[in-house]
Amino acid sequence: MLPRWVKPLYFLLALLPLLRLVVLVLTGGAVNPVEFITHSTGTWALIGLLVTLALTPLRRLSGYAPLLRLRRMAGLFAFFYACLHVLTYFVLDQSFDLQLLWRDVLKRPFVTLGFVAFVLLLPLAVTSTDGWMRRLKRNWGRLHRLVYPAAILVVLHYLWLVKRDLTQPLVYGLLLAVLLGGRVYWWYRGMRS
Numbered sequence: 001m002l003p004r005w006v007k008p009l010y011f012l013l014a015l016l017p018l019l020r021l022v023v024l025v026l027t028g029g030a031v032n033p034v035e036f037i038t039h040s041t042g043t044w045a046l047i048g049l050l051v052t053l054a055l056t057p058l059r060r061l062s063g064y065a066p067l068l069r070l071r072r073m074a075g076l077f078a079f080f081y082a083c084l085h086v087l088t089y090f091v092l093d094q095s096f097d098l099q100l101l102w103r104d105v106l107k108r109p110f111v112t113l114g115f116v117a118f119v120l121l122l123p124l125a126v127t128s129t130d131g132w133m134r135r136l137k138r139n140w141g142r143l144h145r146l147v148y149p150a151a152i153l154v155v156l157h158y159l160w161l162v163k164r165d166l167t168q169p170l171v172y173g174l175l176l177a178v179l180l181g182g183r184v185y186w187w188y189r190g191m192r193s
Helices: 006-026 033-062 065-093 098-107 109-126 130-136 138-161 167-192
Strands: none
Touching (some): 033 065, 033 167, 098 109, 138 167
């Protein structure tokens, strides 16, 4: 059983990046606040996705099944930061201009990838409740496999966004490859046995 203090602690830790962002923007620590907010929220959405995807392999390696009780919260925090990322882009960068937004989605490949990834994450967040799990039954698991292509698209979105130093997106890409590779390995082992 997961200790009762773990979920509240995770909740508080997941809010720290938002608190840091607010403090830096309000105190002038961010030279270009819109760009800083956009990049920070996007990075934390990606980190949240990686944490969500890491919980199953950690459970398999450690044998500690209660770790999976953090998966929903981790996924919802990833979606929370993704929403902040998209809202920052739409409200502060594009000034609520749907036509400008749509033109950007069609014209710039990294924006297109980010938009598609967000659309893939949307049904996962909506169906994350126990009620939806009961209603969808086996299809719930199938639907939630959309997290894999969404995570790949987010990494590519970040990789195509960066113009100079690709180190950070490549590190995230490597982490994602390890997490997905582990799943393929366990799936293949299960098929053979």
